[in-house]
Amino acid sequence: MELIFLGTGAGVPSLERNVTAIALAMQQEANSIWLFDCGEATQHQILKTSIKPRKINKIFITHMHGDHIFGLPGFLSSRSFQGGNDVLTVYGPAGIRDFIETSLCTSGTHLTYPLEIVEVTEGQVFADENFTVYCKKLQHGIPCYGFRIVEKDKQGELMxxxxxxxxxxxxxxxxxxxxxxxxxxxxxxxxxxxxFIGPDKPGRIISILGDTRNPEQNSAFVENADCLVHEATFEQSKADLAKDYFHSTTAQAAQLAHDANVKQLILTHISSRYQKADNVWLRQEAQAIFPNTEIASDFFRTTIPAKK
Known part of the structure; x- marks a missing residue:
C-alpha cells in the first residue's frame, strides 16, 4: 500500500502546492487505486505520476468545499477517454450526488462506465474481502468526514x-x-x-481525515493507525485562527497522533502563506510532540509496509 499526495495545499492552489487530493495505491492488495478528495487540477497532477486513471475505482470525498471537489467533474469525464470501463464509486457527504449529476448534465458529459454515488453517514461505508472503510463526522464549517481504512487480517504462514x-x-x-x-x-x-498455520498477519490501518478543528475529539477513531494523514493548515502560534476557521495546527495534529498511539503522522493541507522553506520548522513543531512526523509536498510518496 502506498500513499501518493497529488495536492497538499489549503483553500486555493499556489505555485508550490495544488489543492487537496491523495491517492492510495493498492495494486498488490486489490489491483486498484482509491482517491481521497479531488481538488481543482487533480487530473493534471495525475499526469505527472504513473497513476492510471482507469485503475481508480473509488473516490472518497471528505466534504463539499471547492478545494476538495472542484476537480471531480473533470476527472470523471476524462476517465471515459483514458480506458476506464469498470464501475467507479464516489462516496461523499449529502450533496455530492447533486453536485456530480448537475455538473455532468449541464456540461453534456456522457460517461462510458457505470458510476455509483453513495452519500455517507457515520459508520461503515464499505467492506469487501480485503478492506473495511469507516467514516466519522468531523468538526468543520460544513459536514465533513474522516475515513479509516482497515485491512483485514491475513492467514498466517504454513509451518x-x-x-x-x-x-x-x-x-x-x-x-x-x-x-x-x-x-x-x-x-x-x-x-x-x-x-500447521502460524498466527494471522494483522492488517494495516490508515486514517485520512478531512478538515477539522479540535482534533483531540477524533482520538478513538484514529487509534493505533499505522499512518494518520491530518491537515495542518496553520502553525502552532495560530491556534486561535485555526479555531476560527475550523482548522488544525501542526501541534494539534501531532498531539492527536501521540495520544492515539499511531505509528506515523503525515501533515497536509498546508496554508499558502507557508512556502517550501517553512516545511523545516513546521515539521519541527510537530516532531517536538510526535517525532515520526512528515510534512507532505505535492507528489510525496510513502509506503505502508505489511505487518509481520
Missing part, C-alpha cells in the same frame, strides 16, 4: 518444517492444507489446518 516433521512431504497437499480446515492425506492421516 512447512512442522509438516515435514509429521511425515507430510512437500507437494500439492501443502496448498490443500492452507485452503481447507481439514485435509485427509492419501494414507488416511487427518491434518487439521489450525495445527
Amino acid at each position: 512447512a518444517d512442522k509438516l515435514k516433521a509429521s511425515g507430510i512431504k512437500p507437494g500439492p497437499i501443502y496448498q490443500q492444507i492452507k485452503e481447507n480446515p481439514t485435509v485427509t492425506t492419501p494414507d488416511g492421516q487427518v491434518i487439521e489446518r489450525k495445527d
Whole structure:
C-alpha cells in the first residue's frame, strides 16, 4: 500500500502546492487505486505520476468545499477517454450526488462506465474481502468526514518444517492444507489446518481525515493507525485562527497522533502563506510532540509496509 499526495495545499492552489487530493495505491492488495478528495487540477497532477486513471475505482470525498471537489467533474469525464470501463464509486457527504449529476448534465458529459454515488453517514461505508472503510463526522464549517481504512487480517504462514516433521512431504497437499480446515492425506492421516498455520498477519490501518478543528475529539477513531494523514493548515502560534476557521495546527495534529498511539503522522493541507522553506520548522513543531512526523509536498510518496 502506498500513499501518493497529488495536492497538499489549503483553500486555493499556489505555485508550490495544488489543492487537496491523495491517492492510495493498492495494486498488490486489490489491483486498484482509491482517491481521497479531488481538488481543482487533480487530473493534471495525475499526469505527472504513473497513476492510471482507469485503475481508480473509488473516490472518497471528505466534504463539499471547492478545494476538495472542484476537480471531480473533470476527472470523471476524462476517465471515459483514458480506458476506464469498470464501475467507479464516489462516496461523499449529502450533496455530492447533486453536485456530480448537475455538473455532468449541464456540461453534456456522457460517461462510458457505470458510476455509483453513495452519500455517507457515520459508520461503515464499505467492506469487501480485503478492506473495511469507516467514516466519522468531523468538526468543520460544513459536514465533513474522516475515513479509516482497515485491512483485514491475513492467514498466517504454513509451518512447512512442522509438516515435514509429521511425515507430510512437500507437494500439492501443502496448498490443500492452507485452503481447507481439514485435509485427509492419501494414507488416511487427518491434518487439521489450525495445527500447521502460524498466527494471522494483522492488517494495516490508515486514517485520512478531512478538515477539522479540535482534533483531540477524533482520538478513538484514529487509534493505533499505522499512518494518520491530518491537515495542518496553520502553525502552532495560530491556534486561535485555526479555531476560527475550523482548522488544525501542526501541534494539534501531532498531539492527536501521540495520544492515539499511531505509528506515523503525515501533515497536509498546508496554508499558502507557508512556502517550501517553512516545511523545516513546521515539521519541527510537530516532531517536538510526535517525532515520526512528515510534512507532505505535492507528489510525496510513502509506503505502508505489511505487518509481520
